[in-house]
Amino acid sequence: MPLRTVPSAAVAPSSWALFRRLLGLFRPYRARMALGVLLSTLATLAGIGLMGLSGWFLASMGLAGVAGASMDYFTPAAIIRGAAIVRTAGRYAERLVNHDLTLRVLSSLRVHLFARLLPLAPAGTAFLGHTELFSRLRADVDRLEHAYLAVFLPILVALIALPLVTVVLACYVWPVAVLGALAVLLVAVALPWWLARCGVATSIAMVETEATLRALTSDALLGAAELRIYGGAAAQAQRIAALTAAHGRHRSKLDRLQATGGVLVTLAAQLATVTGLVLGARALQHHAIGPAELAMVVLLTLAQFEAVASLPEAISQLRATLVCAARVFALIDAEPRVADPAASTAFATSAARADLRLRDVHLRYGEDRPWALRGLDLDLPAGRRIAIVGPSGAGKSSLIGALLRFHPIQSGSIELAGRPLDTYSGDAVREMIAVVEQRTHIFNGSLLDNLLIARPDATAERIREVLGAAQLTDVVAGLPEGLNTWLGEAGVLLSGGEARRVAIARALLADRPIVVLDEPTEGLDAHAAQALLGALARLTAGRSVILITHRLEGMASLVDARLTLRDGRIVN
Numbered sequence: 001m002p003l004r005t006v007p008s009a010a011v012a013p014s015s016w017a018l019f020r021r022l023l024g025l026f027r028p029y030r031a032r033m034a035l036g037v038l039l040s041t042l043a044t045l046a047g048i049g050l051m052g053l054s055g056w057f058l059a060s061m062g063l064a065g066v067a068g069a070s071m072d073y074f075t076p077a078a079i080i081r082g083a084a085i086v087r088t089a090g091r092y093a094e095r096l097v098n099h100d101l102t103l104r105v106l107s108s109l110r111v112h113l114f115a116r117l118l119p120l121a122p123a124g125t126a127f128l129g130h131t132e133l134f135s136r137l138r139a140d141v142d143r144l145e146h147a148y149l150a151v152f153l154p155i156l157v158a159l160i161a162l163p164l165v166t167v168v169l170a171c172y173v174w175p176v177a178v179l180g181a182l183a184v185l186l187v188a189v190a191l192p193w194w195l196a197r198c199g200v201a202t203s204i205a206m207v208e209t210e211a212t213l214r215a216l217t218s219d220a221l222l223g224a225a226e227l228r229i230y231g232g233a234a235a236q237a238q239r240i241a242a243l244t245a246a247h248g249r250h251r252s253k254l255d256r257l258q259a260t261g262g263v264l265v266t267l268a269a270q271l272a273t274v275t276g277l278v279l280g281a282r283a284l285q286h287h288a289i290g291p292a293e294l295a296m297v298v299l300l301t302l303a304q305f306e307a308v309a310s311l312p313e314a315i316s317q318l319r320a321t322l323v324c325a326a327r328v329f330a331l332i333d334a335e336p337r338v339a340d341p342a343a344s345t346a347f348a349t350s351a352a353r354a355d356l357r358l359r360d361v362h363l364r365y366g367e368d369r370p371w372a373l374r375g376l377d378l379d380l381p382a383g384r385r386i387a388i389v390g391p392s393g394a395g396k397s398s399l400i401g402a403l404l405r406f407h408p409i410q411s412g413s414i415e416l417a418g419r420p421l422d423t424y425s426g427d428a429v430r431e432m433i434a435v436v437e438q439r440t441h442i443f444n445g446s447l448l449d450n451l452l453i454a455r456p457d458a459t460a461e462r463i464r465e466v467l468g469a470a471q472l473t474d475v476v477a478g479l480p481e482g483l484n485t486w487l488g489e490a491g492v493l494l495s496g497g498e499a500r501r502v503a504i505a506r507a508l509l510a511d512r513p514i515v516v517l518d519e520p521t522e523g524l525d526a527h528a529a530q531a532l533l534g535a536l537a538r539l540t541a542g543r544s545v546i547l548i549t550h551r552l553e554g555m556a557s558l559v560d561a562r563l564t565l566r567d568g569r570i571v572n
């Protein structure tokens with residue numbers, strides 16, 4: 001079973017453009033960002049200073065002891081203690097501010113992404129699938145914190161802190177300062193660049209493998225019953241195992257690269273320190289510095305690497321982060337297939353005006369796909385009730401999709417209340433039409449939550465009324481906590497027929513002038529179906545009804561006329 005993965009084209013925008021766009025998300029939080037950078041720089045400088053000062057202090061104390069001289073150790077000891085406190089407190093505060101900032105950015109990004117996704121559904125999201133969308137909303141967004149915390153912040157801190165260290169070192173032994181700066185540049189720029197180059201293909205492959213693995217695992221869990229019935233579990237498990245192994249290979253290649261980076265950083269730091277020691281000793285010989293200052297210079301040379309030590313690892317992971325960013329931005333940038341007009345026509349909400357008129361409507365799901373609707377004409381004056389009867393594949397669901405502005409029509413016209421449908425926003429159209437679909441989604445919440453989606457301010461009396469009309473009163477009485485019973489994921493506590501009735505109750509509660517009923521009695525026994533139809537007739541009185549079905553049997557009393565849909569057009 002082939003699964004869609006992230007197309008490599010998803011990483012097409014340049015890394016730099018992606019990185020800049022990613023950082024742009026932090027712009028509204030400039031003040032917090034400045035505070036985070038300041039605290040981080042302070043903590044880093046305090047750590048480096050602590051090392052240098054300690055070296056100087058211990059060496060001075062030792063020398064004073066050997067020479068039998070007295071020395072004021074209170075002041076340097078107090079400064080060292082102060083630096084230690086600044087380092088610890090600064091690190092704590094820095095974590096607090098920077099992680100809080102990142103979480104704020106990611107949660108607002110998630111909300112924004114979700115808001116962008118809704119208008120895309122269902123036409124623009126169906127091709128990706130739920131797992132892929134969920135994966136982008138969760139895992140990809142989570143990974144984006146890496147760009148700020150592990151890459152941008154350390155680079156900025158190093159850019160501010162290290163020139164200061166270089167200046168201090170240059171005041172004592174300038175060749176050590178120059179050498180230290182060169183070694184730090186090597187570690188902070190050349191090494192990460194090389195590591196990123198070596199890991200680029202693996203990083204992309206790893207993100208793609210992770211996404212496919214998530215999709216495959218979720219598919220296997222959702223289809224567990226089918227896999228067991230038809231014996232496909234072993235093959236699915238094999239596919240998951242193969243992908244897990246591939247993921248492991250990518251991961252260990254990146255880990256090896258990171259480990260190599262770590263070794264090279266340590267090597268560069270130690271080489272710089274030894275060379276600093278040699279150059280410092282020469283300065284000592286020429287009486288340019290004292291012995292205690294030599295200890296300070298050598299330890300400062302070593303300590304400055306603390307500011308850049310994590311960069312090679314962070315930058316080697318940057319590519320994977322940017323791949324995730326590309327996946328997230330691709331969703332944000334996706335244009336809805338059905339665009340809302342710049343200014344939506346306001347509805348005169350009276351049900352009496354909700355005439356529907358379709359002329360020569362053509363709809364298909366892709367240029368290479370056959371027409372699902374081909375020249376469909378339909379008139380539904382306000383308050384009229386019609387049945388559209390057609391075999392499977394005739395275009396019944398496509399008609400609903402076109403009416404709700406979920407799918408664009410390629411030609412023809414649809415008018416609602418005398419105006420073209422495309423002069424209304426999708427939301428405005430959907431405020432006029434309630435639909436009970438064939439495949440009803442029951443949300444992971446209580447029965448009451450599921451009803452209130454349609455009308456959050458519904459009164460208890462109205463809820464009782466629609467429950468009665470949808471033949472749900474006994475079902476609710478049998479639930480452990482009545483209306484407040486948690487229905488579980490996808491309403492697992494309900495039978496198919498009960499879920500259908502909840503959807504009907506929801507549509508009735510929505511109280512819209514046009515009601516579309518897609519196979520309302522499917523899943524009900526003859527007695528329950530009759531009772532439901534009677535209730536539907538009463539409750540939909542005065543509204544337009546489109547009853548969509550394969551067979552009208554037993555439901556004819558609900559409608560005034562019967563139309564037949566075949567091959568995408570009304571044939572009688």
Ligand SMILES: Nc1ncnc2c1ncn2[C@@H]1O[C@H](COP(=O)(O)OP(=O)(O)OP(=O)(O)O)[C@@H](O)[C@H]1O
Nearest residue numbers: 126365369372390391392393394395396397398399
């Ligand atoms: N999202 C989609 N992408 C591509 N093709 C689609 C899509 N939805 C429907 N089709 C195609 O459009 C045609 C009409 O399908 P539609 O679902 O509208 O028929 P239907 O009458 O509702 O069928 P059924 O009664 O089986 O639900 C079919 O050939 C179907 O394969």
